[in-house]
Amino acid sequence: xxxxxxxxxxxxxxxxxxxxxxxxxxxxxxxxxxxxxxxxxxxxxxxxxxxxxxxxxxxxxxxxxxxxxxxxxxx
Amino acid sequence: xxxxxxxxxxxxxxxxxxxxxxxxxxxxxxxxxxxxxxxxxxxxxxxxxxxxxxxxxxxxxxxxxxxxxxxxxxxxxxxxxxxxxxxxxxxxxxxxxxxxxxxxxxxxxxxxxxxxxxxxxxxxxxxxxxxxxxxxxxxxx
Numbered sequence: 001x002x003x004x005x006x007x008x009x010x011x012x013x014x015x016x017x018x019x020x021x022x023x024x025x026x027x028x029x030x031x032x033x034x035x036x037x038x039x040x041x042x043x044x045x046x047x048x049x050x051x052x053x054x055x056x057x058x059x060x061x062x063x064x065x066x067x068x069x070x071x072x073x074x075x
Numbered sequence: 076x077x078x079x080x081x082x083x084x085x086x087x088x089x090x091x092x093x094x095x096x097x098x099x100x101x102x103x104x105x106x107x108x109x110x111x112x113x114x115x116x117x118x119x120x121x122x123x124x125x126x127x128x129x130x131x132x133x134x135x136x137x138x139x140x141x142x143x144x145x146x147x148x149x150x151x152x153x154x155x156x157x158x159x160x161x162x163x164x165x166x167x168x169x170x171x172x173x174x175x176x177x178x179x180x181x182x183x184x185x186x187x188x189x190x191x192x193x194x195x196x197x198x199x200x201x202x203x204x205x206x207x208x209x210x211x212x213x214x215x216x
Contacts, residue, residue, distance in 0.1 A: 038102075039102040051151065058155060062181065067180065
């Protein structure tokens, strides 16, 4: 933890917090906000959307499992 | 903030963020246009060739369903892989020459991930189809 600046962890925590807040709002059915699954399903109807999502998944996996997770906290 | 950090980290992450948000916004717009959550009629799920569940009592999808799924999977994997490699090459030659075997690592590392995940995906799909077929069979009698 000491090797990386705290701001890195804070930013990731805020991003994931926003993601979970969005999903929670959508699943509670009080806001009319579509869930992330709905959004991704709509994107995946089209080949270009599937390519983009798969490329994103590959990019993430490559950095996490091949290049090392330290990349995400580089500063 | 050093300019190399801006060029090598902030800019690519910002572009990636904008692309992701753009894709999500497009998806949401499509959802709104369709008039509600797109929870039904998903194409490409392991099932029959039409994407609908088959008749009860049949222990799995017809061969055409598996062939269609395999074609869809191959197309997605190839398209996504080529797209990412194009982005990586553009990033390397256009934005920053990252030290180390960056491009080689991208080609081999991503191919390794695909090689590892493909059998897992195939097994998970087969188990899912089996589970659905068994459930349909039980519900049918």
